[in-house]
Amino acid sequence: MPELEQRLESLGRELAYPDTPDLVRVVGERLRSEAGAVAERPRRLLRVQRRALALALVLLLLLAGAVVAAVPDARNAFLELLGLRGATVERRSEAPPAPTPRSLDLGEPLSLDRARGRVDFRPLVPSGLPAVRAYVRRDVPGGELSLAYGPAPGLPRVKATGLGLLISEFRGDLDEDLIGKITGPATRVQRVTLDGSRAIWIEGAPHLFFYRDPQGLPRDHSLRLAANVLLVERGRLLVRLEGGFDREKAVELARSLR
Amino acid sequence: MEDRPLDETELVARARRGELAAYEEIVRRYQTIVFRTAWFITRSAADAEEAAQDAFVKAHAALGRFREGAPLRPWLLAIAANEARNRVKSAARREQLAVRAAAERRPGDAVPSPEAALLRREDQAELLTAVARLPERDRLVIACRYFLELSEEETAGVLGCRRGTVKSRLSRALGRLRVGVETADA
Numbered sequence: 283m284p285e286l287e288q289r290l291e292s293l294g295r296e297l298a299y300p301d302t303p304d305l306v307r308v309v310g311e312r313l314r315s316e317a318g319a320v321a322e323r324p325r326r327l328l329r330v331q332r333r334a335l336a337l338a339l340v341l342l343l344l345l346a347g348a349v350v351a352a353v354p355d356a357r358n359a360f361l362e363l364l365g366l367r368g369a370t371v372e373r374r375s376e377a378p379p380a381p382t383p384r385s386l387d388l389g390e391p392l393s394l395d396r397a398r399g400r401v402d403f404r405p406l407v408p409s410g411l412p413a414v415r416a417y418v419r420r421d422v423p424g425g426e427l428s429l430a431y432g433p434a435p436g437l438p439r440v441k442a443t444g445l446g447l448l449i450s451e452f453r454g455d456l457d458e459d460l461i462g463k464i465t466g467p468a469t470r471v472q473r474v475t476l477d478g479s480r481a482i483w484i485e486g487a488p489h490l491f492f493y494r495d496p497q498g499l500p501r502d503h504s505l506r507l508a509a510n511v512l513l514v515e516r517g518r519l520l521v522r523l524e525g526g527f528d529r530e531k532a533v534e535l536a537r538s539l540r
Numbered sequence: 541m542e543d544r545p546l547d548e549t550e551l552v553a554r555a556r557r558g559e560l561a562a563y564e565e566i567v568r569r570y571q572t573i574v575f576r577t578a579w580f581i582t583r584s585a586a587d588a589e590e591a592a593q594d595a596f597v598k599a600h601a602a603l604g605r606f607r608e609g610a611p612l613r614p615w616l617l618a619i620a621a622n623e624a625r626n627r628v629k630s631a632a633r634r635e636q637l638a639v640r641a642a643a644e645r646r647p648g649d650a651v652p653s654p655e656a657a658l659l660r661r662e663d664q665a666e667l668l669t670a671v672a673r674l675p676e677r678d679r680l681v682i683a684c685r686y687f688l689e690l691s692e693e694e695t696a697g698v699l700g701c702r703r704g705t706v707k708s709r710l711s712r713a714l715g716r717l718r719v720g721v722e723t724a725d726a
Contacts, residue, residue: 286721289663296640297639297687298637300635302576303575303589305592306564310564310567420626420628
């Protein structure tokens with residue numbers, strides 16, 4: 283081994299690392315606490331089972347082509363598959379089961395200026411809205427920017443997010459299938475063309491929203507209920523606008539993105 | 541738990557069946573490497589602790605998806621690295637490592653003469669300074685391969701890239717380090 287590499291290995295053995303904390307105790311306590319919560323709330327078990335069912339449905343989606351062709355029942359259950367670069371929307375004959383309510387995990391909170399420097403694209407921001415909270419996730423290829431706006435006239439508070447408007451942006455060209463959605467038959471899912479850009483409008487009954495991991499499987503911690511959503515392709519970006527507003531308002535917001 | 545040490549596959553199988561003691565043994569085995577890996581990404585002991593803790597909790601929840609028989613360590617390290625990256629704060633002060641003092645030398649190490657020990661410490665301190673001056677990307681790949689002694693596969697998981705990329709990234713990082721060391725010596 284060349285000398286420099288040997289010196290590095292030797293140095294590595296001499297470094298004064300910070301003391302390793304007692305993770306056995308802390309992790310054990312957290313897991314016991316979560317297990318206790320399940321015992322106290324039997325209904326949670328049912329929700330976990332429902333969530334598992336939802337994930338199974340998503341896995342089924344991954345094999346959709348083969349399954350739909352081979353199994354008539356699956357054809358009945360599987361109504362529609364719509365896709366944009368970066369997102370797929372699946373409509374099924376049964377409403378998706380509700381996942382356990384969870385807090386939003388949008389990433390690191392940053393000022394908008396700082397957030398601009400942390401993503402591999404030029405963010406689009408709607409015009410005419412008050413100050414925004416920005417968040418960045420780096421576990422998404424190219425980074426993901428989320429812009430969170432509080433409730434305001436025309437932007438009613440959404441129970442699932444506590445926000446008036448949530449915009450998420452990421453490079454749809456880097457991961458063709460990063461986010462997924464499952465809707466039931468009561469949810470309106472409509473293809474829209476917005477100033478030449480492809481878009482999908484999802485309205486009505488809440489639908490499931492989740493991220494996929496690099497293997498294409500859903501990341502279960504990301505599974506949550508979402509409100510009305512407009513998904514828009516803007517060049518290489520996939521922009522997602524979520525809120526309690528109607529389609530006209532969503533289109534107006536999307537058009538104001540600069 | 542029984543007296544004989546369980547192998548990893550058995551520990552994972554038991555943890556999957558809900559034996560918390562088995563999972564705690566997994567945490568015990570890997571907590572140091574997971575914490576140090578998270579530290580090299582966040583360079584904050586507090587953030588690394590949080591990332592390592594969350595990584596173990598999330599890994600426990602995801603055990604059902606873990607491929608049976610696969611090595612656990614690369615999987616845990618990749619999850620921890622992901623958690624750590626989410627905690628990197630661009631404006632935060634970055635902690636620096638130092639070389640251990642002679643008094644902290646590990647049991648069993650040969651005891652060098654005072655002069656040799658001094659020279660060795662100076663040499664190591666210089667090398668550490670040169671590593672610290674490297675861009676983050678170079679520093680991290682060197683830390684993974686030489687300081688943490690991770691395999692290429694583990695390093696790829698931590699960096700979120702392919703194994704081939706680890707090789708090329710490491711080669712470039714060593715090249716830059718060599719220049720940095722030579723410049724300091726000149």
